[in-house]
Amino acid sequence: MNYYNIVIIGSILEPLSYQSTNNINLFSVVDVELRGKLVQGIVIEQIDKPKYICLDIQNITKEYFTPVMIECANFIKNYYFSSLGEAIALFYPHVDMPLVETNHQYIAINLSDAQQKVINFVLKNRQSLIFGDTGSGKTEIYIKLIKQNIKNGKSAIMLLPEISLTPQMSKRLKIVFGDEVAIWHSKITKKKKKEILQKIASKQIKLIAGARSALFLPFNNLGLIIVDEEHDDSYKASSKPRINAKDIAIYYAKILDAKLVLGSATPLCSTYHKIPTIRLKGTYFNSQKEYIYENSNNNLSPFIIEQISLTLQQRQQIIIFVPTRANFKSISCLECAESIKCPYCSVSMSLHKGDSILKCHYCNFTTPIPLYCEKCKCENLTSQRIGTAEVAEQLQVIFHKNNIKRFDSDEIKNTKELRSRLNEFDNKKIDILVGTQMISKGHDYHNVGLSVIIGIDNILHIPDYRSNEKALSTLVQVAGRTGRANRGKILIQSNNINFFKSYIDDYESFIKDELIFRDNLYPPFSKLCRVLFAHNNANKAQEQMNQFLLNLQQFNNIEIIGYGESAINKIANKYRYNILLRSHQVKALLNAINQSKTSLAQIDMDPINFN
Numbered sequence: 001m002n003y004y005n006i007v008i009i010g011s012i013l014e015p016l017s018y019q020s021t022n023n024i025n026l027f028s029v030v031d032v033e034l035r036g037k038l039v040q041g042i043v044i045e046q047i048d049k050p051k052y053i054c055l056d057i058q059n060i061t062k063e064y065f066t067p068v069m070i071e072c073a074n075f076i077k078n079y080y081f082s083s084l085g086e087a088i089a090l091f092y093p094h095v096d097m098p099l100v101e102t103n104h105q106y107i108a109i110n111l112s113d114a115q116q117k118v119i120n121f122v123l124k125n126r127q128s129l130i131f132g133d134t135g136s137g138k139t140e141i142y143i144k145l146i147k148q149n150i151k152n153g154k155s156a157i158m159l160l161p162e163i164s165l166t167p168q169m170s171k172r173l174k175i176v177f178g179d180e181v182a183i184w185h186s187k188i189t190k191k192k193k194k195e196i197l198q199k200i201a202s203k204q205i206k207l208i209a210g211a212r213s214a215l216f217l218p219f220n221n222l223g224l225i226i227v228d229e230e231h232d233d234s235y236k237a238s239s240k241p242r243i244n245a246k247d248i249a250i251y252y253a254k255i256l257d258a259k260l261v262l263g264s265a266t267p268l269c270s271t272y273h274k275i276p277t278i279r280l281k282g283t284y285f286n287s288q289k290e291y292i293y294e295n296s297n298n299n300l301s302p303f304i305i306e307q308i309s310l311t312l313q314q315r316q317q318i319i320i321f322v323p324t325r326a327n328f329k330s331i332s333c334l335e336c337a338e339s340i341k342c343p344y345c346s347v348s349m350s351l352h353k354g355d356s357i358l359k360c361h362y363c364n365f366t367t368p369i370p371l372y373c374e375k376c377k378c379e380n381l382t383s384q385r386i387g388t389a390e391v392a393e394q395l396q397v398i399f400h401k402n403n404i405k406r407f408d409s410d411e412i413k414n415t416k417e418l419r420s421r422l423n424e425f426d427n428k429k430i431d432i433l434v435g436t437q438m439i440s441k442g443h444d445y446h447n448v449g450l451s452v453i454i455g456i457d458n459i460l461h462i463p464d465y466r467s468n469e470k471a472l473s474t475l476v477q478v479a480g481r482t483g484r485a486n487r488g489k490i491l492i493q494s495n496n497i498n499f500f501k502s503y504i505d506d507y508e509s510f511i512k513d514e515l516i517f518r519d520n521l522y523p524p525f526s527k528l529c530r531v532l533f534a535h536n537n538a539n540k541a542q543e544q545m546n547q548f549l550l551n552l553q554q555f556n557n558i559e560i561i562g563y564g565e566s567a568i569n570k571i572a573n574k575y576r577y578n579i580l581l582r583s584h585q586v587k588a589l590l591n592a593i594n595q596s597k598t599s600l601a602q603i604d605m606d607p608i609n610f611n
């Protein structure tokens, strides 16, 4: 009889011991019984006969995992404080798979000298960051690199934010790579997933372009990992394991001995600091941009309306960026200044006029719009921070002959709606598109004569060490999406004009200044970790935080930046406390957290959300 330690895939349990008369290879997937149910596990170790009685391994289904996958999963377990079972589950798309085959001819593309220079740089370096303006032709460079990689007999992964996986992008890749490319994201069907896995196994597919989870597919000869739009927050998972797929890609490429290429028009300061960088300027479309500033915030001013009117007269389209959805972010009482809060969360409820409701954007609780203040009973209610719905409605009243549509998560619920709205806009059936961050991602608008940015100061004022970076990067991304073919105007409404003016055309100098500002305090010069404690009972959450703080006292080389109630101290009836930690030594930090852990502690390494 043989004995094995088995990790249950997706489980938080420690490895469990099972027995089998068969000789089973390491990392094989097996079926085992757990609490009366058949579950899938992976064999991670052969062990001596334990003192207790073991259950039999039921089926040995297949060999799927490579040692490198397990090494990467172990890294995720240790760095992001998940279980090994949860980390391994990332690599396992849970569909069965056998085998197939074909071949494909490539179409040649010509690159500019500047693009060729980038290729040479990438070929010389194991890791590179392509700091390329929107419209500078990064995609052609990726395609060339992938072709070369395939020619060398290796496969490639190209990660993109889910929203950037547009039909244009996949069409473009299909033209070049035909059957050798597949698109992978969370919404593809089980059947399609199975087909893709079969074709990866039979080496028919040599390129996967996909969202975060594509990184964990079972390529056995990966030569190249590309992470496009590397600045995008969607690479960071908001639930356990709280990985950042961009950072995992850097690590994974290293242990696989594969080439790593990151790309962005607005790279993160920390990436720029860490990774060898090549600058590619946006001369590709030869566009001209004119920036106009208005010293104001959060309103659809007469000046903005005048500029929209002028643009419509010239038969050009308009995009409007507003970082808030609904009609207004909140409503409050003019007498007692109290804002109307969600009963389950410590946040203001947003005004949705269309549905005649107030809605909480954290727990989705809704309530009819009140007629008076609950606290002082006065009827003088006022609204704050204009949102996409209000901008669209106000504009529709003024420009009633024009077609005005929204582009936010209230209106766009799936990829089909996303595609059809973008198609309508591209076919000029929409004159004005009003959207949230969604509008700044992945799509290029070709007939846009004016981009309006309202409420960017709200991003600038988020209490987060990255708020300057987020605000400027959003602005540059919105501006970069427009006016490619012709002269485009960009109207920025802000009370911080000097900040935006000094950097809008020179993102690199922003990065350099920002790195000086962050020196020694914030990433990339230090590591941050946020530990969150959430519970229905506020005392329990607080006790656990205090216990964690007490446990931390014995450790050196870590700094407690702050602790106490979270910025949002209640969400969905759970009271929230947190600790923010900083260290210059990763190992010291990981060790201290590991030794101080309490049962409620949710550990978030390299956090991007400080609410």
Ligand SMILES: [Zn+2]
Pocket (backbone or CB within 6 Å): 333, 334, 335, 336, 337, 338, 373, 374, 375, 376, 377, 378
């Ligand atoms: Zn009141």
Ligand SMILES: [Zn+2]
Pocket (backbone or CB within 6 Å): 342, 343, 344, 345, 360, 361, 362, 363, 364, 365, 572
């Ligand atoms: Zn709520």
